[in-house]
Amino acid sequence: MPRTCIHPSLLSADFANLEAELRRIGTADAVHVDVMDNHFVPNLTLGLPVVERIQAVSAVPLDIHLMIEDADRWAPAYAELGCESVTFHAEAARAPLKLARDLRAHGARAGMALRPATPVEPYLDLLPELDMLLVMTVEPGFGGQAFLEVTLPKIRRAAEAIRAGGGQVALQVDGGITEETIVRAAEAGADTFVAGSAVYGTGDPEAAIAALRGAARSARG
């Protein structure tokens, strides 16, 4: 069976109790950490010093999603901390090819994200340089938004291109993922699912992770 990964988003966790919140998602494949700078997106979260402490105490690997300007400058520093994957936005990188190579050289999986309105076609040549492609299924910046069905054709096109290239690149979706929308994203070809509200917004994050995983697996066949 193909690998199905669930990455709870810390954006929906209690920021006053991050270490305890990390312990509630021990069965997750990674924890998704949203770094926002109030410039690339209209919201501000956390940066390197906090991620360094999360990395020190987390039992699950860190999946860093940089929603920041000047990704070329900052992304390698997150890789240096030992984060498992570091994802920059195509719209925020001056030299995406060099940046992806830098991230891998620092030992991280290199990820690239696309806003809902950004087409995937101009970036298909970059796929061999990436370990993960993130198709945003909401406008980046805030948790709790509704899944944008309009992104499904892009997920399908990205999945086809990844399969044609040998299937080495994870296809991540982020935003509005629930037990219902995860089915449509999985059918379209996504294999890695970020979920904030649908995990931390419930009383039992581990049960939510299991339910999301089960729904995605049955959709992927």
Ligand SMILES: O=C(CO)[C@H](O)[C@H](O)COP(=O)(O)O
């Ligand atoms: O990148 C993000 C927002 O920009 C978050 O990861 C996303 O909001 C997840 O939250 P939810 O599952 O509640 O939509």
